[in-house]
Amino acid sequence: MKKNKININRPPISRQEIDSHKDFNKILYKHSQMKKPLYKRPRFLSSIIVVATIILVIMLNKEEEVQSPYINPPIAEFDIAYDDYAVDAAEGGYFTHHGGSIINFPPNSFVDENGNPVIGKVDIKYREFHEPVDIFLAGIPMAYDSAGTQYHFETAGMMDIRGFQNGKPVFFAEGKNAEVALASFNPGPEFNLYELDTVNRNWAFRGKDDILEDLAEPGLAPEVSEINESETLSLLDRLVPETGAESELSGLSSPKAKEIALREVKKEIVILEKIKPIAPKKADLERHSMNIHVDQKDFPEIAVYKDVVFEIGAENKNFNPENASIVWHDVSLAEVQPGVKYKVTFSKGETSVSYIVYPVFKGKSYDVAKKEFEAKYAEHGKQLGLKKAEEKRLQDELALAKKKSEEEAFHQEKLHKAYENRLRLDSAAFAKEQEARNKKQEKIYQLVAEQRARENERLRKEHEARLKLQEVRLEQENRELDNELDRGAFSQNTIRRVFTINNFGVWNCDAPQNLPSGAILAASFSKPGNQKLQLSQVCLVDDSRKAMYTYYPQVYSNFKFNPEVRNVIWASTNDGKLVIYKPEDFAKIPAGATSHDFEMEVIDPKKVNAAELKKRLMI
Incomplete structure (x- = not known):
């Protein structure tokens, strides 16, 4: 209408x-x-x-004219899921996301909708975003209006955090702030902190974050240089590296050194199990085969064997033996299943054929290869056995080192208490002797005694906090080690952006950008068959900087993009489908064009799963 x-x-x-x-x-x-x-x-x-x-x-x-939700996923069933955590409301606490981010809540952080303190477990729902495709599927707007000028965000990391108890939302208590160390893959200092205001439908500027670079080894939580005098350690205390002068647990025999050595051995075991020798396969004389020179750098798992040939697999229904008589200009080999199955491609001009092949051995070559395999398999088993024995030794030594560390902590605590008792007795006796002469001097000595006692108590708490932190770090490292091969959660280029939040919602480390420059044209959109599309908005993504630009129909006539980078367009249609214009299609737009009809590829979400959808949308 x-x-x-x-x-x-x-x-x-x-x-x-x-x-x-x-x-x-x-x-x-x-x-x-x-x-x-x-x-x-x-x-x-x-x-x-x-x-x-x-x-x-x-x-x-x-x-x-009723407005749609400000966070509006284009396809609800493909919205980005939350991870679930729990925090004790009275005690506070923190959780570590599998991507490396840490969120820490102080004690008594939460109230209900009536402002009453929350008691018991609080359920935390958390998700974070580093790729434009996830932001698009979550329906989070990336346009920012400041003083009447619209900017578009380039993100260095975004988080969405919610709190609930018994299914009802909870809120931050007045004066309470959660500390956040958000994993980020962009170390640039130009990013600001913003909070999504869903009521005023805009992003609210909240200042700057602090950039904290991680250690060279991924997944290793740094030591502590200073302990905050409050009972709970801040995130900055957990993450700032400890100086050697202040470390009471340094040395090759410390639990820390044992944990590092154990982690390295675990990594070596993972690598050894991954490069396990593969048994050679005997050729089927009834099948066709071919000789292909293999570069040892590209395919070490088969290049170690001599006289290997490649057998045409039975699944190649299109195999034509006459292709052997053609002089091909190029041949390439690609892994399908390392050491077991490969794909060979022959090409000549615009003609190419591909076959699935298997490395096999003929005659005596198979016997030689089998002997080589048996020797390598035995050597591999020997090396793996030695590493597992070393792992067991380090585990035992780590347990012993932790036990000694705990005994030392207990001994130190007893010494501290004895020292405090002696100080109190000495102070009382001295005060009694001095009472008749000078009450003022007595007060001074009492203050000195109290100060010493506070310092001893601070040292004791510091020592206990360090022990607790080491246990937390070990638990985190074990968890990350379990997920390291699957997720690749924390690369060596990762940093953390540290800031505080006082509300649940969406928080974003972003740099506002103007529309891209380089090409300007009048844009229209259609789907195959020259069927015009009426799109309420489209998202242009610049892969070189992970920036998203939102265009509305009133500016389609002034559509700007940078032809020197990889671009992609995403949008949703009124009938619940997604459309995409890929980077290779952008490359076909003539230079200097003043108008262009973007023929979008249509993706029906009902015919793909979440993984397939994200794969097709990725640049």
């Missing part, structure tokens, strides 16, 4: 306008000319009908 523009904010009527209609004589003349009351005239009934029609149109248009 066409929307009518109804002016409901008309300026107040001026005094001049009112005076211009104060012609009472004219009103009396008109009254004298009336033959029938107004409500009895035919025109009165028709006027009532017109007015009623206008009111109905206004009401329908108001229903149409």
Whole structure:
């Protein structure tokens, strides 16, 4: 339905306008000319009908103008899922996301909708975003309006965090802030911190974050240089590396050194199990085979064997033996299953054929290869056995080192208590002797004694906190080691952006950008078959900087993009489908074009799963 523009904010009527209609004589003349009351005239009934029609149109248009949610996933079933964590409301605590981010809540952080303190377990739902495709599927807007100028965000990391108890939302208590160390793959200092304001439908500037670079080894939580005097350690305390002068647990025999050595051995075991020798396969003389020179750098698992040939697999229904007589210009080999199955491709000009092949051995070559395999397999088993024995030794040594560390901590605590008792006795005796002479001096010595006691207590708490932190770090490292091969959660290029939040919601480390430059054209959109698409908005993504630019129909005639980078367009249609314009299609747009019809590829979400959908949308 066409929307009518109804002016409901008309300026107040001026005094001049009112005076211009104060012609009472004219009103009396008109009254004298009336033959029938107004409500009895035919025109009165028709006027009532017109007015009623206008009111109905206004009401329908108001229903149409109801705004959609500010966070609006294009396809609800493919929205990005949350991870679940739990925090004790009274004690506070923190959790570590599998991507490396850490969120820490102080004690008594939460209240309910009526402002009452929350007691018991609080369920935390958390997700974070580093790729534009995830932001697009979550329906999170990336446009930012500042002083009437619209910018578009380039993200260095975004998080969405919610709190619930018994299914009802909880809120931050006044004056309480959670500390965040958000994993980020962009170390640039140009990014600011923003909070998504869903009421005012805009991003709110919240200042800058602190950039904290991680250690060279992925997944290794740094030591602590200073302990905050509060009972809970801050995130910065957990993450800042410890100096050698202050470390009480340094040395090759410390639990820390044992943990590092154990982790390295575990990694070596993972690598050894991954490069396990593969048994050679004997050739089937009834099948076709071919000789291909293999570069040891590219395919070490088969290049170690001599006289290997490649057998044409039975699944190659299109195999043509006559292709062997063609002089091909190029041949390439690609892994399908390392050491077991490969794909060979022959090409000549625009003609190419591909076959699935298997490395095999003929005659005596198979016997030689089998002997080599048996020797290598035995050597591999020997090396793996030695590493596992070393792992067991380090585990035992680590347990012993931790036990000694705990005993030392207990011993130190006893010494501290004995020292405090002696100080109290000495102070009391000294005060008694001095009481008659100088009460002022007695007060000074009491203050000194109290200060010493506080310092000893601080040292004891510091020592206990370090022990607790080491246990937390070991638990985190074991968890990351379990997921390291599957997720690749934390690369050596990862940093953390540290900041505080005082609300649940979406928080974003972003750099506002203007629209890209390089090419400007009038854009229209269609799907195959020259069927025009009416898109309410489209998202242009610049892969070189992970920036998202949102275009609305009123600016399609001034569509800008940078042809020197890889671009992609995403959008959703009214019938619940996704459309995409890929980087290779952008490359076909003629230089200097002033208009272009973007023929979008249509993706039906009902015919793909989440993984397939993301794979097709990725640049």
